[in-house]
Amino acid sequence: MANNKKSIYSALAANLLIALTKFIAGGFTNSSSMISEGIHSTVDTTNQLLLLYGLKRSKRVADQSHPFGYGKELYFWSFIVSILIFGLGGALSIYQGISHIIEPELMKDPFWNYIVLFLSLIFEGTSLFIAVKEFDKVRNGLGWWDAIIKSKDPSSFLVVFEDGAAVAGLIIVMILMWLSHTLQIPELDGLASVIVGLLLVFVSFILARESRSLLMGEGIAPETREKIAQLAEKDVAVVKTKNILSTYQSPEEVVLMLIIDFEENLDTEEITEAIRRIRTDIKNEFKLVHFVIIQPE
Helix, strand or coil, X not given: XXXXXXXXHHHHHHHXXXXXXXXXXXHHHCCHHHHHHHHHHHHHHHHHHHHHHHHHHHCCCCCCCCCCCCCCHHHHHHHHHHHHHHHHHHHHHHHHHHHHHHCCCCCCCCHHHHHHHHHHHHHHHHHHHHHHHHHHCCCCCCCHHHHHHHCCCHHHHHHHHHHHHXXXXXXXXXXXXXXXXXXXXXXXXXXXXXXXXXXXXXXXXHHHHHHHHHHCCCCCCHHHHHHHHHHHHCCCCEEEEEEEEEEEEECCEEEEEEEXXXXXXXCHHHHHHHHHHHHHHHHHHCCCEXXXXXXXX
């Protein structure tokens, strides 16, 4: 979690530094795409703050009203972030772009836009480099897409997506802004806004999909279920593991329920002792499993 905070703090600093300068440059040069980039950076800044808030809230200790803790708060705020990227980032940028395509206005001297975009590229690129480096530490040898799909911590890959979209958006804006000014085709500046908006909508859908799955109670992977079943069946008292139910309460906490068929000749005390052994073995082998409920068949 500390690694995730490092990438979030770096992204927050980068977005905070450049959001204001983008708005100022866009206002002076009458550039739609620069205004869209300012919106993008403002939304990203808000997102980092919400993620940090979600991380803090998820660490609260369990109480009577939430006996399994507050870990799912992180999934909730990650979902909110994906909605903000879609609504405030993507939709507003598309609207801004379409408005400037319908009513194009010639851009003033874009010199300051280029300066701001170049500096933004340095800041966002640095933030992306840090986020990628931190995400690499938790990939465990998996490919990038597999690591994102299998990750139970949205904060680990959300910053990578945001910064990646930011760098791609900056490059698109720089190219189309230069063409717009050079060829005197103001519609291209609006087109840049639309493309940036569509990019943000795409990112928001991926993030919303992953956060929604975790928020609704995504369980452990099939291969992990199989390993747990085999571990339980090694106990002399077990005939067969009938079913395994699980859910991630947080990226670092799994609730597990096993329905087990025990040997018929066992008495209550022997079954209780077997349950204790199985519970201990599972917790020792799988560190993320904090709660193990075992129900005899």
